[in-house]
Amino acid sequence: MQNNKALRKLLISLLSVLIGLLVGSIILFATGNNPLVVMTGIIKGTFSNSYKTGEWIVYMTPLILTGLSIGFAMRTGLFNIGAEGQFIVGTIAALITANTLPASTPAFLIATLSLLAAAGFGALYAGIVGLIKAKFGVHEVVISIMFNYIALEVSNALLNTMTSTPGTAIAYNTNASISFPQLAQLFTFQSAVPRMNYGIVIALVCVVLYWFVFEKTIFGFEIKAVGFNPFAAKSAGINTNQKIVTTMLIAGAFAGLAGGIYLLGMPGGISPASSFRNYGFDGIAIALLGQLQPVGILFSSMLFSMLRGGVKEMTTVPSEIIDIIIGIVILCSSIGMIFEEKIGNFFTKSAKEGDE
């Protein structure tokens, strides 16, 4: 039974991706473009040389974490559209921590503390949303959207106060860098060195943690119960309000950590952004396509990184074709999840009837 369910989920995700690619190709063909350009772009952009494969991993890293963030919250029935804002808070928290710690602090400690600050402040930012939801019953989506804009505007203003020429990039203390030169060397192609960093290790550890919480702990079981049916969970003695806040704290920590890694994993620092960087919003699609499963989220992050990286190879067609494909993929996988539930109910029902 369990295996069947996992197989059905996998099939739905694969089918969704196929339909997305197919519709994308049809749109390309109908508008006079080569329909194969997306497929070749993805392959060329990811595997044509080791540098590109390295950059694929770099781009994937924050996506895994934002995917986990949204997936974690969604397991409790919360829609963490605020991952985008928590990501921004993470970048700023890491930047300020890295640049204010005394210069004598050991490099390893600066990097660790900066990442912890990113996760901590991301958690706090999301935790406030959870608290408002639990205490006052205000929908988390609306509050999160407000918080996203507040984070964007305040971070831009903060960055502009750190420089005499507003709009330029703010560098971070290079001791805080989490770059992984040995790994970068492995992926170097000719003179192109990818921006490999320890972030991918952290992200993979988080995937395992996510799996562990939901499969092996009572806490994970309880928050799944809240997501499945909050009223039943409440009458079973689970403190649903407390679970909402805790879930948001954890979800925020994942997204904030993504922001910290985004900053410290790449050289050059960060400049004010006129719009969102979309790591948080892509996380929504990744979590849904991955059906909230840890391995699913990992694989859909890989796919999204391929799609986003492949764009650079698709110079002949408008890059928005990727977003069209992504939209169709989410639509198909959420339709698939509905059908999966219905089919699942059907099977469990008939199994029960068979027992009787």
Place this chain on the structure above:
Amino acid sequence: MVIIGNLLIILSFALIYATPLFAAALGGLYSEKSGVVNIGLEGMMTFGAFSGTVTVLLLNQFVGVSSGWILFVSGIIVAALGGALWALLHGYASIKLGIDQVISGTVINILTLAIGLYLTTILWATKDSPSILNLSGGANIPIKFDPISFTVNNSVYSLSIYYVSILILLIAALTWYVFKYTKFGAHISAVGENPSAADAMGINVYKVRYTAVIISGMLAGLGGFSVVLMTSAKFAAYVIAGKGFVSLAVLIFGRYNAVGILGAGLLFGFTSALGRIWPTLLPVGKDYSNEFLVFLSQINTVWFLILPYIVTVITLILFSRKSVSPSALGKPYQKEQR
């Protein structure tokens, strides 16, 4: 006179910023009153902006020099239809299939912007469409009129009223009337509060919800095109950039009624307008007569940008105890569930 002039400018800007929010929030009112969450307002606005702009630009080649009003009206109609098209998808996915309404809205937000920019690039080979002002056919689209205008020290101060603002304010009045006095309005509220009871009374829940969602798409589409008419003059990625989400805040802050929406929309409009002209009103470093003006001139404009969001969050918290949101909001209705 200068003070009055500046007030007129602030008022004009406030109306520019508030008008699209009015339209989309009123749209959201129809949808959410009927029980359907509409996160997709953002995307419906985007597609309205896109389809209205494209209509004006393409139709311009077939009509004469004196047909500005024809272009204005057809742009608005197609923008509303463009928004409605996506509302139809939102309705089908969330009412019929029972997909999570937030997910369905998110999909619409992604697809509309992507399709709009994709087609713009196919049509004009750039991501920004050409301007709808200075059309090649020579027609002038009617945009605004200045009922008050005067000059002091070579600076012109005027109050600008945009035609599309008038249209949207009329729709606001109509919406107020619909929900206050008509059977249709009562049906929408009934379906949003208690679909089972409404069904038992003989109201077709699906039909009412579909109608409400389609109206919301039309108004959001109109709101999106109003941004093109009043500020951007073209379609581009940054034209809507969050206005649909802000409209949701306006709707909730406006306590789910038309009058409240106008008030909340104006608050957003005024703070945005103040933030916009603050640096010109009180430039930093000028020789001011007293300390207070110096302090005011040094206020970071970020406060004006985030003030509406903070006010919305606080209002949501304060008023949450006596919730005014429809009881069945966000819950798909399935007939056999009774």
